[in-house]
Amino acid sequence: MALELKSSDNKIFEVEELVAVQSETIKSLVEDGCADNVIPLPNVDSKTLELVLDWCKNHVDMKLDEEKLKEYEDKFIEVDQAVLYDLLLAANYLNIKDLLNRACQKVADMLKGKTPEQIRETLNIVNDFSPEEEEEIRKENLWAFEE
Amino acid sequence: MKRQRIETDERESRERQRIERAEIAKRRNVSSETCLSPVRQNAQTNTDDYKDIISSLPDSLLTHILFFLPIRDSVSTSILSSRWRPLWTLVPVLDLNQAGLVERCNEEKNEKFKFVDIASRIVALRNAISNPIPPLHKLCICWYYNCHPFYVDTWLRATNIRDLRDLDLQLLTSPHQPMELPRTLYFSTSLVVLKLGYAIHLNPPSAFVLPCLRILLLNCVTFANRDSLSTILNACPVLLDLSLCVVDRYLNILNEFNVIVLVATLKRLHLCWSVQPSSKYRFQINTPALEYLHFRGYLNADDVLENLPNVVESVIQIKDCDRINDHAKRAWDFVGKLCNVISMELSTVTAQILCHGSNHENSPTFRNLSSLKFCGDIWHEWYAWHAVRLLLCRAPELQTLVFERSIFLGSNLDNPNPCLEGPLDVPECMSSHVTTCLYEGFKGVENEMELVRQILKAARVLKTMKITSHIDLDPRNKPSVRKKLRKFQRSSRNCQIAFDKGHFT
Numbered sequence: 001m002a003l004e005l006k007s008s009d010n011k012i013f014e015v016e017e018l019v020a021v022q023s024e025t026i027k028s029l030v031e032d033g034c035a036d037n038v039i040p041l042p043n044v045d046s047k048t049l050e051l052v053l054d055w056c057k058n059h060v061d062m063k064l065d066e067e068k069l070k071e072y073e074d075k076f077i078e079v080d081q082a083v084l085y086d087l088l089l090a091a092n093y094l095n096i097k098d099l100l101n102r103a104c105q106k107v108a109d110m111l112k113g114k115t116p117e118q119i120r121e122t123l124n125i126v127n128d129f130s131p132e133e134e135e136e137i138r139k140e141n142l143w144a145f146e147e
Numbered sequence: 148m149k150r151q152r153i154e155t156d157e158r159e160s161r162e163r164q165r166i167e168r169a170e171i172a173k174r175r176n177v178s179s180e181t182c183l184s185p186v187r188q189n190a191q192t193n194t195d196d197y198k199d200i201i202s203s204l205p206d207s208l209l210t211h212i213l214f215f216l217p218i219r220d221s222v223s224t225s226i227l228s229s230r231w232r233p234l235w236t237l238v239p240v241l242d243l244n245q246a247g248l249v250e251r252c253n254e255e256k257n258e259k260f261k262f263v264d265i266a267s268r269i270v271a272l273r274n275a276i277s278n279p280i281p282p283l284h285k286l287c288i289c290w291y292y293n294c295h296p297f298y299v300d301t302w303l304r305a306t307n308i309r310d311l312r313d314l315d316l317q318l319l320t321s322p323h324q325p326m327e328l329p330r331t332l333y334f335s336t337s338l339v340v341l342k343l344g345y346a347i348h349l350n351p352p353s354a355f356v357l358p359c360l361r362i363l364l365l366n367c368v369t370f371a372n373r374d375s376l377s378t379i380l381n382a383c384p385v386l387l388d389l390s391l392c393v394v395d396r397y398l399n400i401l402n403e404f405n406v407i408v409l410v411a412t413l414k415r416l417h418l419c420w421s422v423q424p425s426s427k428y429r430f431q432i433n434t435p436a437l438e439y440l441h442f443r444g445y446l447n448a449d450d451v452l453e454n455l456p457n458v459v460e461s462v463i464q465i466k467d468c469d470r471i472n473d474h475a476k477r478a479w480d481f482v483g484k485l486c487n488v489i490s491m492e493l494s495t496v497t498a499q500i501l502c503h504g505s506n507h508e509n510s511p512t513f514r515n516l517s518s519l520k521f522c523g524d525i526w527h528e529w530y531a532w533h534a535v536r537l538l539l540c541r542a543p544e545l546q547t548l549v550f551e552r553s554i555f556l557g558s559n560l561d562n563p564n565p566c567l568e569g570p571l572d573v574p575e576c577m578s579s580h581v582t583t584c585l586y587e588g589f590k591g592v593e594n595e596m597e598l599v600r601q602i603l604k605a606a607r608v609l610k611t612m613k614i615t616s617h618i619d620l621d622p623r624n625k626p627s628v629r630k631k632l633r634k635f636q637r638s639s640r641n642c643q644i645a646f647d648k649g650h651f652t
Contacts, residue, residue, distance in 0.1 A: 085200050092208055100211070107201070108215035116226045123201045125227050137226045143248075143260040143268065144222045 003030070004038040005053075011046035012038060015053055022056040024095035043093045048086040051076075055099050077106045081123075116145075202230060210237040217247055218269065236277045239284040239310075243269065245291050252292045262290060263298050270302045285313035294318045296326035296346045304329050312359075313340040317366070321346035325369060333357070333382070343368050351378050364390040373403040386410050392419040395426045406430040413437055420444030424468055440485065446477040452484045459515075461485050464494040464556055475504025483511035491516060494556040495523030498534040516542040520549040523556040532601045539574035539581075546580050548602070552588025552617055577605040584609060588617040589646075591628040600635045609639040614646045 001017040003026070021027040029035045041049065055076060062069040079087070084103060091100035111119055120127060129137070138145055201209070213221045213235055221235040245252050245262040255261045266288070274280050283306055288299055296318050308314075308331060318326070325346040332338070333355040341357075342364040343349070350371035360383045370376060380386070389408065398404050406429070408416065413434045422428045424447040431451040438457055443464040463485075465478050478500045485491070491513070493501075498521055504510075519542060521535065539545060584602055589595060603612065614632070616625065629646050643650060 082200060085204060088204065088208060101215075104208070104212045105215045107212045108220075111212075111224070112216060112220055116223060119224070120227060125202060125231070128228050128230075129226075133229075134226060137232065140272065141222050141225060141268070143265045144219050145226070146259065 003035055005049065006038050006040045007044055007046040007049045008042050009046050011049075013046075013049060013053060015057075016060075019053065019056045019060050022059060022096055023052075024097070026094065041094070044090045045086070048083075048090045051083075051087060052090050052094065052096070052099065056096070059098065073102055077102055202228075206234065206237065209234050213238050214240060218242060219248065222269065233277045236273045237281045239282055240287075241269070241273070241283060241285070242287045244287070244289040246289070255293055261293075263295060266302065267298065270305060274305060280307055282310035283307065284310060285315075286311060287313075287315040289315075289317045291319050294321040294346060295323055296321055297323065300326040300329070303332075308332060308335060310337055311335065312337050314338065315340070315342040316347060317342070317344040318346040319344070335359075342366075349375050349379065351375055351382070353378065355382050357383050359385065361385060362388040366390070366392040367394050367397055369397055370401065370404065373401055373405055377405060377407050380408060380410055383410070384412070386412055388415040389413055390417040390419075393422060393428070393430075395422040395428060398422075398428060402427070404428045408432045408434060410434055411436060415439040417441040418444070421466075422447070424448070424474075442481075446474060446481055448473070448477065450477075450481075452481055455484050456487055458485050458487065459489040460491075461488050462492040463497050465497045465500055467496055467500065471500065471503050475500050475502075479504050479510050486511045486513055487515050488513060489515050490518040490520075492520040492522055493538070495521055495534075496556060498538065502534045502537055510541065513542045514544065516545055518547040518549070519545055520551060522551045522553050524552070524554055532598050535598070536572075536574055539576055540572070543575045544580055545576040547583045547585070548581055549585045550587065550598075552590070573605045577602075578607050580608065581606050582608055582610045584612045586612075586614045589614045589628075590617045590620050591624060596631060599632065603635045603637045603639075603642070603644075605638060606642070607638045609637075609642045612642060612644045614644070616647055 002014050003017050003020045005013045005015060005020065005026075007013070017030065021030060026035070026039065029039060044052070058072050058076075059069070062072060077084070084106060087099065088103045088107070091103055110122060114122065119125065127134070209231075213224065216224075218241070221238060225232045225235055243262075243266045248265050249255055249258055249260070249262050251258065252262070273283075286303075286306065288302070290299065299316060299318060303316075308329075314332070323346070325348040327348050327350050328343075330352060333352055336358055338357055339359050340362040341360060342362075344364075344366035345368065347368045348371065349365070349368055363379075363383065363386060365376075376391075380389075389410065391406065391408075393404075393406060404427075406418075406420075408418075408431065411434070414436055416432070416434060416437055416439070418430065418432075418441070420430060420442070421444055424445050426447075429447060429449045429451075433451075433454045435454045436457060437455055439460045440455065440458050441462040443462075443466070445466050445468055463482060465474075465481070468474055478497065482497075482501070519538065535548075539548075584606065586595075586599065599612070599614070603609070616628075620628070625647070632644060632646055
């Protein structure tokens with residue numbers, strides 16, 4: 001059975017139900033009988049939706065081959081930051097647990113082992129602490145900031 | 148009439164919304180083909196401020212990202228910005244492992260921050276920074292060196308355990324008094340997993356219920372009295388998975404101790420029974436729903452194992468002890484209770500013990516056994532093929548035979564093998580069912596070669612013989628080993644032999 005999904009930029013994707021219901025959000029809609037018409041996804045653009053559906057399809061196809069699936073996942077998640085966050089938001093909105101976990105893990109890997117200064121630079125985070133405030137937080141968690 | 152009105156209203160409101168969206172889009176001057184996600188729109192329109200993309204994610208997602216970081220990295224993010232400061236406390240998991248937090252655990256006194264300092268600080272701050280205190284679903288504390296159970300007791304009592312689903316406390320090498328669990332924990336309606344090890348003393352209340360507990364692990368803990376364990380097991384109506392490690396040295400203060408496992412819901416049991424047969428402690432297992440049994444330890448005359456018709460997978464590692472013939476009889480009785488098993492793993496010591504009782508009248512037949520594995524320090528002194536044959540004769544439908552070398556399962560029996568005499572019948576399964584044979588950790592020694600030779604000779608329908616060499620096998624000797632293997636007579640015409648990466652038919 002095929003479902004029709006519409007991205008925020010009005011592109012229609014036809015996809016098999018088995019693939020689409022990896023999203024718990026879509027699965028609930030199907031179970032409630034609301035999936036007869038096109039399902040609008042106003043929070044996901046077409047570029048991201050295409051990637052997400054690729055993930056879902058491969059998870060159905062490679063379900064029994066753990067090694068192959070891991071290889072695919074590692075390759076899939078090698079994207080630039082902006083795309084990664086789009087995937088994160090989409091996986092969250094569509095409630096696709098394994099994609100959400102993998103994307104979060106990827107961001108976490110970017111942060112692991114870095115100093116706060118390095119993290120701020122990688123993620124473009126603005127430091128809004130005063131020097132006194134920052135010193136206070138450093139004292140609070142001195143053990144974590146030791147080299 | 149009413150329904151028509153509702154439908155018209157809906158249509159009108161949808162129309163209005165559509166017009167609104169079009170206006171907004173026009174104002175933003177974004178065409179439908181190049182519609183960007185909100186994340187990238189922000190990045191583009193605020194290029195002067197260089198606003199960070201990651202901070203546009205909601206708290207719940209940032210917290211989810213922190214979940215994948217070790218605690219040190221997670222806590223460090225508190226200094227990134229004011230938004231990030233409390234986020235690490237919102238992660239509902241605390242994993243405090245001494246090995247991960249302290250550089251050199253065994254020389255802690257030379258470290259600036261010891262595990263007790265770090266863990267105390269983390270627990271205190273987690274309860275102080277965010278208001279209300281964020282729920283904690285999982286707490287793991289692993290303290291290897293110089294453990295002070297008193298502190299763990301303190302941290303546990305300072306934590307809101309109302310939402311705790313998973314508690315794992317491993318408190319090793321403690322010269323100090325073990326801790327007892329806070330009473331409220333015994334009445335938890337959320338706890339699903341409970342794992343306790345070593346310096347913990349269990350003194351449960353006389354009547355309590357853990358309605359959600361599915362997984363219980365008790366590793367070398369001490370008990371208040373002989374019925375403490377039974378009390379705990381009776382309090383778990385949905386228990387699925389039980390791991391018990393009982394060492395008699397830890398029970399010495401108790402005159403009697405009963406390990407009675409009468410759990411109707413139990414599906415998995417792992418029992419490590421390091422209790423000498425000469426001691427007064429006994430176990431009794433009656434678990435009709437059990438599907439997986441892993442037993443390691445000694446067998447005593449009064450140990451009772453019953454009602455195991457559903458066990459499909461088992462791992463048996465019976466330890467050697469005196470009076471080998473009695474022990475062998477008990478071993479057969481034990482193994483006989485698992486007669487419906489589909490997959491079985493035996494330590495080589497177990498196989499040797501069983502050999503000594505091979506004239507046992509009621510030795511069972513394993514009609515459903517499809518896969519049999521022998522694991523251990525294989526084939527050191529004794530004639531392996533006899534022990535294997537003995538068990539194969541009782542497994543008429545066997546398809547897969549596996550050997551794995553492992554040094555962790557005890558050394559071989561002192562008693563000489565009694566099976567050296569007598570004719571060698573070919574087991575039925577070898578003629579008709581065994582299709583796969585695997586050997587992991589092959590060193591090419593004489594006993595191993597003989598075992599492989601016998602199998603290849605007897606197995607008429609063998610399709611695959613896969614041998615992977617042990618790391619100790621000198622690569623220079625591999626070609627000669629391969630040559631010898633190739634020369635062995637093969638009963639099965641279609642048999643393919645694989646030695647490491649080389650296949651030959």
